[in-house]
Amino acid sequence: MHAMILKSIGSLSKNPAPLEWSEQPDPVAKTNEVLIRVKACGVCHTELDEIEGRTPPPQLPVILGHQVVGRVELAGTDVKGLEPGDRVGVAWIYSACGKCQYCNRGEENLCPNFLATGRDRNGGYAELMSVPAAYCYPIPDQFTDTQAAPLLCAGAVGYRSLQLADLQNRFPDTKIYVFARDEKEQVFARDLGAAWAGSSMEQAPERLHAIIDTTPAWTPILGALENLEPGGRLVINAIRKEGGDQNALMDLDYPRHLWMEKEIKSVANVTGNDVREFLELAADIPLQPEVQEYQLKEANQALLDMKNKHIRGAKVLLIG
Numbered sequence: 001m002h003a004m005i006l007k008s009i010g011s012l013s014k015n016p017a018p019l020e021w022s023e024q025p026d027p028v029a030k031t032n033e034v035l036i037r038v039k040a041c042g043v044c045h046t047e048l049d050e051i052e053g054r055t056p057p058p059q060l061p062v063i064l065g066h067q068v069v070g071r072v073e074l075a076g077t078d079v080k081g082l083e084p085g086d087r088v089g090v091a092w093i094y095s096a097c098g099k100c101q102y103c104n105r106g107e108e109n110l111c112p113n114f115l116a117t118g119r120d121r122n123g124g125y126a127e128l129m130s131v132p133a134a135y136c137y138p139i140p141d142q143f144t145d146t147q148a149a150p151l152l153c154a155g156a157v158g159y160r161s162l163q164l165a166d167l168q169n170r171f172p173d174t175k176i177y178v179f180a181r182d183e184k185e186q187v188f189a190r191d192l193g194a195a196w197a198g199s200s201m202e203q204a205p206e207r208l209h210a211i212i213d214t215t216p217a218w219t220p221i222l223g224a225l226e227n228l229e230p231g232g233r234l235v236i237n238a239i240r241k242e243g244g245d246q247n248a249l250m251d252l253d254y255p256r257h258l259w260m261e262k263e264i265k266s267v268a269n270v271t272g273n274d275v276r277e278f279l280e281l282a283a284d285i286p287l288q289p290e291v292q293e294y295q296l297k298e299a300n301q302a303l304l305d306m307k308n309k310h311i312r313g314a315k316v317l318l319i320g
């Protein structure tokens with residue numbers, strides 16, 4: 001099979017083409033696994049964290065990609081309920097132990113033996129991948145392959161963030177305020193129905209119950225804490241933060257930013273249930289993801305565009 005492989009860790013500004021087009025042996029599915037012919041794979045900011053070493057893959061070379069949509073090519077002998085031809089998705093959670101206290105209470109995202117797709121095991125920047133059948137999810141019919149891909153991480157982790165933010169109802173019953181540094185993104189947010197959009201250090205017209213931070217930076221944390229109402233909660237949705245502006249935290253002012261029972265909670269990543277529930281909800285709403293398509297060979301360009309440009313919509317690789 002063909003794949004884009006990562007052979008070494010380093011800054012994207014020093015090496016703008018870290019992934020290499022390569023011929024690789026086809027993966028072999030174990031008895032509890034399925035082999036998937038990949039059709040689309042979303043490009044996620046966490047892939048930059050892997051490439052630049054903030055959450056490095058334990059072994060190189062590795063195939064990145066954890067928002068995978070494809071068709072079952074072959075199901076292992078112990079697999080039930082999945083057959084060749086079924087359309088499935090794979091998310092960041094590749095497997096967990098299934099036995100520890102966290103797994104027992106449905107929080108396998110906190111499992112000490114958690115394995116991540118496209119980091120600890122090969123992911124979807126390839127024509128084929130294998131994955132435990134328990135961590136495959138049916139994709140609702142109404143989504144195309146490329147539309148479904150970003151639902152598997154950006155969407156599912158966003159869904160977990162909303163739950164951790166203790167949201168009791170949903171848009172449009174809950175007013176949405178959007179903080180984005182780019183003017184175009186603010187316009188995009190208003191187009192989508194945001195009550196207000198401004199830059200990350202602006203004061204919103206009212207104090208907010210909960211704020212979800214999806215940035216790789218530290219400065220927006222201060223802006224967010226200042227915008228919270230007393231007792232409000234900031235949920236940080238990131239697997240890693242970049243180091244650039246970490247000194248901004250030296251400006252943390254206790255009475256202004258934290259006092260009055262404000263809380264900060266991080267999102268670890270996703271559980272299998274988050275992904276299943278979110279895909280159903282996305283079909284029910286229905287969500288209409290905007291995507292920007294690239295060919296598999298253009299993965300480096302997609303990563304660069306994610307880092308440097310503000311292209312509307314999620315980036316997705318088309319495969320095969």
Ligand SMILES: [Zn+2]
Nearest residue numbers: 044046153154
């Ligand atoms: Zn992701």
Ligand SMILES: [Zn+2]
Nearest residue numbers: 097100103111
């Ligand atoms: Zn476990």
